[in-house]
Amino acid sequence: MSLASALNIAQSALGSVSRQTSIVSRNVTNAGDSDYHRREAALVSTAPGLRATEIRRAADELLLRRNLSATSAWSGQSALRDGLERLSLNIHGVDGGASVATALGKLSEALQTFASSPSNRTLATNAVEAGRAAVGALNTGAQAVQTIRAEADAGISTAVGELRGLLEEFGRANDEVVLGAKVGRDVSDALDQRDAALKKIAALVPVSTFTRAGNDAVIMTADGATLFETVPREISFAPTAVFTPGAAGNAVLIDGVPLKGGPNASGQIAGLIELRDGAALGVERQLDEMARLMIAAFRETDQTGSGLPDRAGLFGWSGGPALPPAGTLQPGLAGAIRLNAAFDAGAGGDPLRLRDGGANGAAYNANPAGNASFSALLIRYGDRMEEPVAVDARAGLAGPVSASAYSAAAIGWFEAARARATDGAATTEALMVRTGEALSNATGVNVDHEMSLLLDLEHAYEASARLIKAVDEMLAALLAMVR
Amino acid sequence: MKISQTSTLSLSQNLRLSLLRTQNELSAAQVEVTTGRLADRGLALGARSSLSVTLARDLERVRNITDTNALAKSRLAATQNALGDLGSRAQGFLSTLTAGVGGDAGPSVLGGDARATLEMMTAVLNSALNGEYLFAGINTDVEPLTPWKPGSPAKTGFDAAFVARFGFPPGDPAASGISKADMQGFLASVEPQFLGAGWADWSAASDAPIQSRIALNETAPTSVSANADPIRKLAMAASTVSELMAGALGPGAREAVVERAVALVSEAIAGLGQLQSDAGISQKRVSEATLRLEAQADLFERHIGKLEGVDPYEASTRVSQLMDQIEMSYTLTARLGELSLMRFLR
Numbered sequence: 001m002s003l004a005s006a007l008n009i010a011q012s013a014l015g016s017v018s019r020q021t022s023i024v025s026r027n028v029t030n031a032g033d034s035d036y037h038r039r040e041a042a043l044v045s046t047a048p049g050l051r052a053t054e055i056r057r058a059a060d061e062l063l064l065r066r067n068l069s070a071t072s073a074w075s076g077q078s079a080l081r082d083g084l085e086r087l088s089l090n091i092h093g094v095d096g097g098a099s100v101a102t103a104l105g106k107l108s109e110a111l112q113t114f115a116s117s118p119s120n121r122t123l124a125t126n127a128v129e130a131g132r133a134a135v136g137a138l139n140t141g142a143q144a145v146q147t148i149r150a151e152a153d154a155g156i157s158t159a160v161g162e163l164r165g166l167l168e169e170f171g172r173a174n175d176e177v178v179l180g181a182k183v184g185r186d187v188s189d190a191l192d193q194r195d196a197a198l199k200k201i202a203a204l205v206p207v208s209t210f211t212r213a214g215n216d217a218v219i220m221t222a223d224g225a226t227l228f229e230t231v232p233r234e235i236s237f238a239p240t241a242v243f244t245p246g247a248a249g250n251a252v253l254i255d256g257v258p259l260k261g262g263p264n265a266s267g268q269i270a271g272l273i274e275l276r277d278g279a280a281l282g283v284e285r286q287l288d289e290m291a292r293l294m295i296a297a298f299r300e301t302d303q304t305g306s307g308l309p310d311r312a313g314l315f316g317w318s319g320g321p322a323l324p325p326a327g328t329l330q331p332g333l334a335g336a337i338r339l340n341a342a343f344d345a346g347a348g349g350d351p352l353r354l355r356d357g358g359a360n361g362a363a364y365n366a367n368p369a370g371n372a373s374f375s376a377l378l379i380r381y382g383d384r385m386e387e388p389v390a391v392d393a394r395a396g397l398a399g400p401v402s403a404s405a406y407s408a409a410a411i412g413w414f415e416a417a418r419a420r421a422t423d424g425a426a427t428t429e430a431l432m433v434r435t436g437e438a439l440s441n442a443t444g445v446n447v448d449h450e451m452s453l454l455l456d457l458e459h460a461y462e463a464s465a466r467l468i469k470a471v472d473e474m475l476a477a478l479l480a481m482v483r
Numbered sequence: 484m485k486i487s488q489t490s491t492l493s494l495s496q497n498l499r500l501s502l503l504r505t506q507n508e509l510s511a512a513q514v515e516v517t518t519g520r521l522a523d524r525g526l527a528l529g530a531r532s533s534l535s536v537t538l539a540r541d542l543e544r545v546r547n548i549t550d551t552n553a554l555a556k557s558r559l560a561a562t563q564n565a566l567g568d569l570g571s572r573a574q575g576f577l578s579t580l581t582a583g584v585g586g587d588a589g590p591s592v593l594g595g596d597a598r599a600t601l602e603m604m605t606a607v608l609n610s611a612l613n614g615e616y617l618f619a620g621i622n623t624d625v626e627p628l629t630p631w632k633p634g635s636p637a638k639t640g641f642d643a644a645f646v647a648r649f650g651f652p653p654g655d656p657a658a659s660g661i662s663k664a665d666m667q668g669f670l671a672s673v674e675p676q677f678l679g680a681g682w683a684d685w686s687a688a689s690d691a692p693i694q695s696r697i698a699l700n701e702t703a704p705t706s707v708s709a710n711a712d713p714i715r716k717l718a719m720a721a722s723t724v725s726e727l728m729a730g731a732l733g734p735g736a737r738e739a740v741v742e743r744a745v746a747l748v749s750e751a752i753a754g755l756g757q758l759q760s761d762a763g764i765s766q767k768r769v770s771e772a773t774l775r776l777e778a779q780a781d782l783f784e785r786h787i788g789k790l791e792g793v794d795p796y797e798a799s800t801r802v803s804q805l806m807d808q809i810e811m812s813y814t815l816t817a818r819l820g821e822l823s824l825m826r827f828l829r
Contacts, residue, residue: 031492034492092525096524102536105544108540112544115551116554117615118621371622372622372624373615379696383700408540412530412532412533412534415529415533418525419525419527437497441488441493446488447491448824452824
């Protein structure tokens with residue numbers, strides 16, 4: 001041992017302290033970055049007294065994985081919830097004020113009021129206007145469903161583009177990690193970037209990852225399709241410009257495997273697929289069934305006994321004057337239902353046809369004598385709205401059920417889906433926040449901790465400097481003796 | 484040495500997130516306190532929303548039918564009154580006729596009373612309520628009864644039948660020669676003009692009464708038609724007496740007319756009583772249905788309250804609790820912001 005080696009050691013200590021200080025300063029700078037993982041300086045002995053500083057990155061694979069799956073679940077459920085909330089506002093209005101169920105209730109009241117004084121033309125007009133409001137509710141609903149489906153489709157398209165970009169980003173970071181590991185470079189920053197990209201990918205699709213030799217990562221979807229292996233895999237999606245009523249949209253293919261929706265959809269894309277092809281399509285089918293039940297409830301029947309077929313009455317549609325086939329879903333009917341012009345005073349019709357019938361010719365007139373207080377037909381319409389009939393099970397509601405009960409049941413069906421999605425979003429949000437917090441605690445920076453480290457480093461630096469000074473003095477004393 | 488730590492980021496984020504959550508809850512609770520109902524019904528009820536929609540709609544329908552029942556009720560009450568008036572008029576006419584049989588009232592008295600009865604009948608049966616003729620059946624926009632006067636189809640038909648039978652009008656001096664049996668035969672032959680198809684000359688009313696929905700699934704007739712049998716009988720008695728008493732009939736023929744009229748009016752009085760009690764039954768059905776509807780409405784309201792209502796005390800307690808929490812959270816945020824090693828390192 002010599003004074004020279006003491007000087008050497010002190011010098012290397014100074015170097016190590018300054019490197020550690022730089023790490024502390026990096027940690028403090030990035031304390032607010034949720035993607036940043038805390039770096040730690042680890043001292044490694046190389047020779048007696050000599051130390052090299054190695055950078056270690058705090059990581060917790062298990063917590064990260066849990067956080068990723070919670071993020072996927074939350075973003076899927078919240079995308080679904082947000083879509084359903086918009087849909088609810090568009091088709092039901094505030095507190096259900098604009099719903100078909102409300103419009104049918106008003107129609108049935110207007111009919112009853114009219115039936116109590118059938119000679120009153122104002123009440124007839126009032127009942128026909130209530131019918132127009134019901135048609136309006138159905139048309140608006142069908143339109144709103146189309147809009148939501150188109151929006152969801154556009155959202156899927158955007159998310160797919162985003163996913164492609166993120167996979168590119170992931171690929172670049174992954175290349176850097178693999179290369180850095182080979183040449184022994186510090187890859188902490190690349191790892192941070194890779195994890196950050198992975199978190200964003202997980203918000204779009206549920207993922208599982210594993211790492212191969214050289215820290216090379218592979219991403220699979222929860223269904224088992226490969227998203228990334230050395231290079232990003234092919235993700236294909238063709239947006240739909242105009243949705244045909246009743247038809248599902250195009251699938252998102254990841255490496256040839258279609259991504260699935262479902263009420264428990266995980267990941268934003270799956271949530272949007274469920275909104276587009278699950279909930280919104282169900283609502284659309286139910287609106288179509290409501291339109292069919294309404295047309296049927298207000299049908300006109302042959303009064304002459306000559307066996308003429310039933311015809312559409314107050315409510316017409318594109319396929320009229322025949323009735324839509326009973327018990328069978330007619331896609332697009334909610335958008336095609338119209339108020340029959342024969343009843344519409346504004347279009348040259350006569351609202352009193354509601355009382356008498358006969359919009360399809362004299363054979364369908366139930367009141368040929370033109371009696372002013374003829375109420376039988378009006379009462380029959382009211383009864384038919386409450387009469388259970390067969391419905392198509394494809395729309396998600398079981399029959400037989402009446403037109404007015406169907407419209408209420410549809411609200412129940414929808415609210416159940418919305419409540420499920422909201423509940424799912426709330427629970428997964430809690431899980432996401434909790435795992436995110438745990439992950440941040442495990443890998444994040446605590447500024448106070450860094451400050452106390454800085455104090456230690458200050459002391460170490462002072463001690464080393466003091467040592468150098470002491471050795472310097474000793475050497476000076478030695479040289480002075482020699483002189 | 485590695486100990487579990489808390490990252491600075493999660494420390495500050497936690498406070499922020501929990502504050503946001505509490506504020507969301509507060510806004511919902513505020514709505515519940517002010518409205519007394521769930522802030523988001525659909526979310527809270529889920530699949531049971533359909534029940535809430537159905538109840539609200541049924542409540543509105545029940546109230547609507549209660550309103551329309553009021554109209555049926557007033558129509559029935561007016562009908563009841565009119566039938567009562569007709570009954571007492573028929574009673575008065577019957578006593579005049581009975582006096583006529585005993586010889587206490589002369590032909591001119593009988594004729595005058597018959598004309599009064601006819602006029603009164605026409606006025607009562609042509610009365611209207613809310614723009615609808617009460618006794619017109621469902622043909623409520625046409626006056627049901629054509630007044631009996633020279634030139635009216637019913638009178639023309641009757642006069643023609645008389646002339647066809649005897650060869651001269653009732654006012655002709657030759658009429659004094661009509662025997663009691665002849666007159667009885669004539670009266671029997673003109674009966675269809677009143678009690679049969681000929682009534683159409685008198686009345687534009689339809690046989691069918693107005694049908695009204697008086698409960699969610701119950702309909703009832705709520706009017707009486709001028710075509711009812713007792714009304715026709717009374718009309719026949721009054722019109723034959725008024726026509727034939729003014730003529731030059733002999734005592735035998737007059738006796739035949741008055742006897743037939745007494746029989747007809749007696750039957751009419753019994754029949755009118757029956758009509759009144761039928762209308763009374765309808766009245767009772769309507770008022771009972773209204774009572775039932777009101778009970779139903781109460782029940783629906785209670786159900787809706789149970790389903791959608793919130794306890795205002797509970798909700799307001801929740802509001803003050805949440806406000807406390809938020810205040811605490813503010814204080815904590817401020818205190819934690821000051822809590823930093825940096826402050827002590829100067």
